[in-house]
Amino acid sequence: MKEEYYLLLDTSTEVCSVALGTRDEIVDYEETRGSNKHAEQLADIAAGMLSKIDYKHDLKGVGVSNGPGSYTGLRIGASYAKGLCWSLGVPLVSVMTTELLAMTIFDMEDELDYPNALLMPMIDARRMEVYTAIYRGSYDDHYFGVVEPLTDIAAVVLTDEQSQARLQEIVGDKLLYYFGNGAEKAKEIFDTLLPGSQLIYDLHPRADAMLGSVVKSISLGQTEDVAYWEPYYLKEYEAKKSVNKVLSRTLGKH
Known part of the structure; x- marks a missing residue:
């Protein structure tokens, strides 16, 4: 049986x-x-990896970060992923x-000690604002890391x-790890606010971390419409109207 491959961006x-x-590991x-x-970097790196396999037959899907994040960066990733999926007829x-x-x-x-901690990734927005959400982490049946969202994503000042x-109110006395390019500020x-919290330095999104999520989504048919999908930019006007509501969504769960 030929190996099936997934490109992650x-x-x-x-x-x-x-x-x-x-399906089982990063190669x-x-x-x-x-x-x-x-x-230029994305196209060159991806082309080099695809050249090592029979990608026209063995590539079974493409995963890409959806946002929020750098507007330009997200557009580049989305354009490349959509073009590749469209030309090869593979799911996104x-x-x-x-x-x-x-x-x-x-x-x-x-x-x-992440199984007993809350996770708060932070993507830098501007000034003292970050794109963030709160998650709880665990492992799935295949020992891939998975996270459960406890709040919606918001732009938080x-x-x-x-x-x-x-x-x-959400964190209380729980251990909280926060990290990402918006975390140091x-x-x-x-x-002072959350004495039980710990900053993790130098952590950034990595494409390889999405493997389990991508494989599972494709197996369940939870894929994007390649022609119409666009990244989630989390525009300023969308974030400000609900920042406190999305943070308070967890209050009934704890």
Whole structure:
């Protein structure tokens, strides 16, 4: 039986990452930095990986970060993924960037007590604003890291007092890990606001972390319409109207 492969792409931040995996494992991974070079980097890396397999017959799907994140980066990733899926007739799966970033933490399993912690990935928006959501992590039957969203994704202003109060109610005395390219600017606030929280430095979304999610979504037929799908940019006007509502959605669960 011939091996089935999946190409995985993330261009949502300053890091461009590409992975090639089978149903069970990652067989190739590469990342580069420099958001102004994503267009050329993505195409070159992906082409190099695909050249190692009979991709016209053995590529069974493409996964790509869905956003929020860098507008330009998301457009580049989406355009490449859609073009490849359209030309080869393979399914497309999108993974929310905050979810992908949260799943990246499973590579640090020996260092963190994540099964007993809440996970708060943060994508830098501007000034003291971040794109974020709160998750709980676990493993699936195939030992892939999976995350359960406890809030919707929102653009949160870290200095907003009402948002801070909601966070305190949601997190309580639980251990909270927060990370991503927007996380360091939260440290001074969280050290006082959430004493049980811990900042994880130098963690960014990695394309290889989406393998389990992509394989599962394709097996369930939960794929995107290649012709019409667009990334989730989380425009400012969409975020501000519901920031406190989405953070408070978990209050009835804890």
